[in-house]
Amino acid sequence: MHSPPAHDHTLTAHRRPPRRPGILAVDVVVLTGCAAEPPATALVVVDDQVHLTVELARTTNQQRLGLAGRDRMPQGTGMLFEFDPPGARRVWMAGMTFPIDIAWISNGRVIATDTLPPCTAPHTGECPRWQSPGDVEALLETSAGSLDDIDPGATITLDTARSPATRRQ
Numbered sequence: 043m044h045s046p047p048a049h050d051h052t053l054t055a056h057r058r059p060p061r062r063p064g065i066l067a068v069d070v071v072v073l074t075g076c077a078a079e080p081p082a083t084a085l086v087v088v089d090d091q092v093h094l095t096v097e098l099a100r101t102t103n104q105q106r107l108g109l110a111g112r113d114r115m116p117q118g119t120g121m122l123f124e125f126d127p128p129g130a131r132r133v134w135m136a137g138m139t140f141p142i143d144i145a146w147i148s149n150g151r152v153i154a155t156d157t158l159p160p161c162t163a164p165h166t167g168e169c170p171r172w173q174s175p176g177d178v179e180a181l182l183e184t185s186a187g188s189l190d191d192i193d194p195g196a197t198i199t200l201d202t203a204r205s206p207a208t209r210r211q
Contacts, residue, residue, distance in 0.1 A: 082202065086122060086182060088145065088152065089196035094184055096120040098202075109183060110137030120184035122200070128179040135159065136166040141186035145198070146178045152196040153178065155189045 081097040138160040154175045161169035
């Protein structure tokens, strides 16, 4: 019986599946294309009293998810939902573990604010909903207490050029 030389790895090489680099390249392209793009950010100033770095929730998926699933909201941050076209809107706190302040915005001004409690009910249908007080073009969400001194009529300024993410580029 003849045994192969110690350096011959022919048997091992034949057991491996054939390499198909074209398929690997396609897999990488597909997976890269599926990666979620981080939301854009901007600086929001409310009546020159409150300055917030906010994520811009522009897509349907970003707006649907909102802040749900997060553990906290750092002071000085928030999320801005821009609606096109403007209209009556409803929000809820399903999946939220901390309270937030909201400001309904129309024509660049706050028309109402509220503090919303978290809702971790096992059935999301048990979570209350809040209706906008009229047609709105945007909704600002930030940490509870941030909008305590903001009254209806306060101006909202959105500056995408001065956002921290834009300045880093």
